[in-house]
Amino acid sequence: MKKSVLFILSLFMAAGFFSCNNSENSKNGDRGALASSAAEKTYVAPGEHDEFYAFISGGFSGQLSVYGLPSGRLLKVIPVFSQDAEKAWGYNEETKPMLNTSHGFVPWDDAHHPDISQTNGKLDGRWVFINGNNTPRIAKIDLTTFETTEIIEVPNSAGNHSSSFVTENTEYVVAGTRFSVPVPQRDMPIKDYKGNFKGSLTFISVDPEEGHMDIKFQLMMPGFDYDLSHPGRGKSHGWFFFSTYNTEEANSLLEVNASQNDKDFIAAVNWKKIEEYVNNGGGKTMPANYAHNVYDEDTHTATSTMKKEVLVVDPLEVPGAVFLLPTPKSPHGCDVDPTGEYIIGNGKLSADLTIHSFTKMMDAIENEKFDGEAYGIPILKFEDVLAGTVKQAGLGPLHTEFDGEGNGYTSFFISSEVVKWKVETQEVIDRKPAYYSVGHVMIPGGNSAEPFGKYVIAMNKITKDRYLPTGPEVTHSAQLYDISGEKMELLLDFPTIGEPHYAAGIPADIIKPNSKKIFKLDENKHKHATLNNGDARVERDGNEVHVYMTMIRSHFTPDNIEGIKVGDKVYFHVTNHEQDYDVPHGISMIGANTSELLIMPGQTETFVWEPKQPGVWPFYCTDFCSALHQEMQGYVRVSPADSDIELSWSLGED
Amino acid sequence: MRFSIKSLWILSIAVLVSCGGKEEKKESDEIELGNYSKKEEVTKPASSTSTESMVDMDNKGIGPVTNVELPDEIDQEMVAKGKAIFDSKCLACHKPDKKFIGPAPAGVLDRRSPEWVMNMMLNPEEMVLKDPIAKQLLIEHNGSPMANQNLTQEEARQILEYFRTLE
Numbered sequence: 001m002k003k004s005v006l007f008i009l010s011l012f013m014a015a016g017f018f019s020c021n022n023s024e025n026s027k028n029g030d031r032g033a034l035a036s037s038a039a040e041k042t043y044v045a046p047g048e049h050d051e052f053y054a055f056i057s058g059g060f061s062g063q064l065s066v067y068g069l070p071s072g073r074l075l076k077v078i079p080v081f082s083q084d085a086e087k088a089w090g091y092n093e094e095t096k097p098m099l100n101t102s103h104g105f106v107p108w109d110d111a112h113h114p115d116i117s118q119t120n121g122k123l124d125g126r127w128v129f130i131n132g133n134n135t136p137r138i139a140k141i142d143l144t145t146f147e148t149t150e151i152i153e154v155p156n157s158a159g160n161h162s163s164s165f166v167t168e169n170t171e172y173v174v175a176g177t178r179f180s181v182p183v184p185q186r187d188m189p190i191k192d193y194k195g196n197f198k199g200s201l202t203f204i205s206v207d208p209e210e211g212h213m214d215i216k217f218q219l220m221m222p223g224f225d226y227d228l229s230h231p232g233r234g235k236s237h238g239w240f241f242f243s244t245y246n247t248e249e250a251n252s253l254l255e256v257n258a259s260q261n262d263k264d265f266i267a268a269v270n271w272k273k274i275e276e277y278v279n280n281g282g283g284k285t286m287p288a289n290y291a292h293n294v295y296d297e298d299t300h301t302a303t304s305t306m307k308k309e310v311l312v313v314d315p316l317e318v319p320g321a322v323f324l325l326p327t328p329k330s331p332h333g334c335d336v337d338p339t340g341e342y343i344i345g346n347g348k349l350s351a352d353l354t355i356h357s358f359t360k361m362m363d364a365i366e367n368e369k370f371d372g373e374a375y376g377i378p379i380l381k382f383e384d385v386l387a388g389t390v391k392q393a394g395l396g397p398l399h400t401e402f403d404g405e406g407n408g409y410t411s412f413f414i415s416s417e418v419v420k421w422k423v424e425t426q427e428v429i430d431r432k433p434a435y436y437s438v439g440h441v442m443i444p445g446g447n448s449a450e451p452f453g454k455y456v457i458a459m460n461k462i463t464k465d466r467y468l469p470t471g472p473e474v475t476h477s478a479q480l481y482d483i484s485g486e487k488m489e490l491l492l493d494f495p496t497i498g499e500p501h502y503a504a505g506i507p508a509d510i511i512k513p514n515s516k517k518i519f520k521l522d523e524n525k526h527k528h529a530t531l532n533n534g535d536a537r538v539e540r541d542g543n544e545v546h547v548y549m550t551m552i553r554s555h556f557t558p559d560n561i562e563g564i565k566v567g568d569k570v571y572f573h574v575t576n577h578e579q580d581y582d583v584p585h586g587i588s589m590i591g592a593n594t595s596e597l598l599i600m601p602g603q604t605e606t607f608v609w610e611p612k613q614p615g616v617w618p619f620y621c622t623d624f625c626s627a628l629h630q631e632m633q634g635y636v637r638v639s640p641a642d643s644d645i646e647l648s649w650s651l652g653e654d
Numbered sequence: 655m656r657f658s659i660k661s662l663w664i665l666s667i668a669v670l671v672s673c674g675g676k677e678e679k680k681e682s683d684e685i686e687l688g689n690y691s692k693k694e695e696v697t698k699p700a701s702s703t704s705t706e707s708m709v710d711m712d713n714k715g716i717g718p719v720t721n722v723e724l725p726d727e728i729d730q731e732m733v734a735k736g737k738a739i740f741d742s743k744c745l746a747c748h749k750p751d752k753k754f755i756g757p758a759p760a761g762v763l764d765r766r767s768p769e770w771v772m773n774m775m776l777n778p779e780e781m782v783l784k785d786p787i788a789k790q791l792l793i794e795h796n797g798s799p800m801a802n803q804n805l806t807q808e809e810a811r812q813i814l815e816y817f818r819t820l821e
Binding site: 518521522531532533534550552553554555557577578579580583626627628652 | 741742743745746747754755796797798799801802803804805
């Protein structure tokens with residue numbers, strides 16, 4: 001009797017388990033208990049906040065995305081190099097100048113490597129810098145508004161890839177060219193590349209208060225490809241390290257011809273020495289043409305200035321400033337550990353990681369342990385600068401980040417894994433697969449003196465089956481690993497935008513308190529702002545009509561306009577009179593050949609409408625703002641070009 | 655054996671219940687929905703309230719302001735400052751002497767206490783949820799919310815002084 005009860009009981013318990021947990025079992029396969037703890041580690045309860053911000057490059061979208069970690073939730077997409085109709089970036093009159101270049105208006109770029117500003121080698125959370133790879137530019141994003149406030153074009157550069165990394169006190173943001181080019185640009189045979197093209201490494205100074213960028217000097221290096229770079233820190237502060245490939249200087253079929261040499265170089269640049277040289281009148285100014293675009297938060301308006309010259313420095317004129325460290329084999333990532341002692345060359349075409357020692361490098365320089373020179377630049381002896389090698393850790397090492405506990409985390413593209421290794425001993429501790437073909441990895445602060453070694457994210461080039469299929473194109477995937485223990489643990493997959501080349505993470509507490517909630521109406525200095533509602537009006541100046549409009553829940557002032565004619569160019573200067581957090585209003589006009597405006601509280605923005613037909617044409621608020629949002633609309637009467645209807649405007653019975 | 659059949663029933667019920675957790679939740683959601691519609695009904699009779707009951711000089715409203723002393727003499731310097739702020743941050747919805755999107759401020763100090771007026775400026779979200787007069791005003795103005803313009807207490811006081819000059 002007893003037995004049968006027990007038997008039935010256990011039968012039912014088992015049945016109960018199976019029937020209730022079916023779906024979970026099929027989803028998580030054999031991970032079982034582990035999966036539930038991973039879920040707990042990434043779960044951020046409704047209404048609660050993530051622990052870290054991750055600024056993840058949008059790659060070929062041209063933008064910068066903001067994610068929360070550990071949840072992997074997308075918080076914002078900040079428009080940087082590409083027009084964004086949602087936010088009117090590059091569409092409204094105020095931000096069009098931000099995308100101006102020496103080639104004219106360029107509505108897109110390929111965004112690559114975000115880096116957060118630092119003070120004393122630690123993340124200070126003031127700005128994020130990111131490079132446009134295609135039409136060389138560096139952008140600065142202000143982390144009080146999460147808006148792009150400055151973009152500087154880089155002359156004499158092409159494929160702006162070994163960028164945009166900051167020095168220990170954000171003295172400089174550095175931009176290196178990937179493709180060498182004729183400097184200055186000129187009409188010449190491509191086959192004459194070798195010995196004639198130049199590679200420019202650009203040091204852009206950053207104003208410590210306002211963050212304004214200015215090219216301090218360009219170092220004109222031999223015509224190699226400068227792939228990636230990182231600053232020295234701590235003991236190596238004052239130096240900058242650039243990886244190179246194509247030291248063969250091939251101009252065609254690089255896939256083969258740039259992979260001939262057993263070793264390429266990491267170029268070590270003593271920027272302090274060059275800075276001193278330049279401050280004492282060194283270098284040569286050469287004619288140039290590049291745009292410097294600045295967005296002013298008070299006027300809510302950007303201006304673009306064309307700069308006409310740049311200071312260039314020949315490395316041979318500053319002895320002791322530049323050395324080449326032989327590094328196998330077409331190294332990609334060039335990373336410096338938190339102490340500043342180790343410079344890691346990620347072999348790419350070699351299975352090994354090469355670890356150079358800064359101390360040994362300084363000793364080799366002092367004792368002139370040279371192994372020849374390239375275009376007059378001394379090459380240091382490989383064995384004399386080498387600290388060690390991580391042997392055969394995987395295939396295709398690309399990038400390394402650090403946890404602040406003495407460990408490096410390297411992505412291996414070909415073998416698709418993240419490998420944890422001890423920097424001092426070069427011993428491999430753990431490896432975990434990445435899904436699939438990981439490019440960059442990121443630990444918050446992982447390229448600073450003080451990393452926050454709790455998570456690493458892997459940003460992958462191939463997605464395949466990780467998400468529901470969405471046609472031939474699938475979003476790039478990222479993976480979050482817990483690295484707080486000895487072994488890494490995969491916690492989460494999340495989708496990204498564009499191709500996330502790199503990311504920069506930071507504890508939310510450093511940024512959160514400084515985040516702006518509104519723009520103050522009394523600080524609005526926009527040339528066409530309507531700060532006093534009684535000043536809302538319409539003015540005609542020949543064919544140009546300026547509408548000075550205000551918006552507040554839930555109406556426009558004015559909302560009826562007559563006397564507009566076909567052939568007019570109508571500027572809507574619209575000021576949002578709200579002064580409360582998260583109450584933007586939008587506006588769009590039927591048939592306007594531009595995007596909507598999305599105007600934050602206290603802000604003024606402008607769009608242009610050129611009416612083509614007589615009629616009565618409506619406009620409306622595009623961002624649901626209140627229970628009366630649907631009522632937030634208005635009309636413009638457009639009359640034939642020869643009409644004599646007077647300009648008039650009104651709201652309500654006025 | 656009989657016993658085991660009984661226990662089979664009990665257990666199968668137990669299993670059903672344990673698996674049916676989700677359905678139970680649905681029911682409780684429905685109950686909440688019912689509550690919402692009840693609340694709506696309550697608001698109906700309130701909308702017929704005459705303007706008479708909208709005068710309450712003892713109601714100080716809900717917010718940071720608990721006591722305001724108004725000196726006999728109107729401070730013209732404060733009035734000027736108050737008008738400037740009003741024109742830039744309030745005029746889009748409030749005409750001084752006639753109902754527009756929101757009510758006219760003229761004569762408001764004959765209907766409401768100065769504390770109530772300032773709390774309405776400084777704490778509008780809570781006022782329209784909890785204060786009986788503010789709730790009624792929201793209904794009378796088509797549910798158009800009083801925007802929080804993030805005024806300082808000093809600014810609200812200056813606007814109040816300006817209101818004293820409006821007849």
